[in-house]
Amino acid sequence: MNPNSSEHLKEKWLSTEPVFQGKIINVQVDTVELPDGSVGKREIVKHPGAVAVLAVHEGKLLLVDQYRQALGRCELEIPAGKLEKGEDPMEAAKRELEEETGFKCGSIRLLHSFYTSPGFADEIIHLYAAEDLKEGAVSPDEDEFLEIYKVTLEEARQYITEGRISDAKTLLAVYLWQFGAASADQS
Known part of the structure; x- marks a missing residue:
């Protein structure tokens, strides 16, 4: 099968039922017609989007350590934050980097x-x-209560092994840094 011709998998939207309206997310249940003609439900979380920043200074990755209630523990992460309504992602990335790390x-x-x-x-x-x-x-x-860390690639790999770095955006950033997709030293 050709992944460029997946029109036959498309679901037809029939209706939306709002379930929750929060400060950051909204939750809705969509009713859809499935490709075989039957009807299904889809629970969907609506989110404004976010930015994250891979920042390396003098050969060290900038991380923030922050308590995450959803995990019940602290997590080492790259600087990141949600987009404000209408905010340009590039400007948001600059803002989050400066707010969280001072850089x-x-x-x-x-x-x-x-x-x-x-x-x-x-x-x-x-x-x-x-x-x-x-x-x-x-x-x-x-x-927001956090501590700033500056870590080498070896230290970042160790934090991944230990589970101190386990969120997708930070894992992706470390792997991109490791494999040279970002400059090795952006000081």
């Missing part, structure tokens, strides 16, 4: 955009590489 970047470029869980959510993350970094003051959101 400003001279240039920034999109590495890749990806969906986190397309089976039930429309969240897309735009992953950027920040370059020409200059250190400044950290200014996290008022409900």
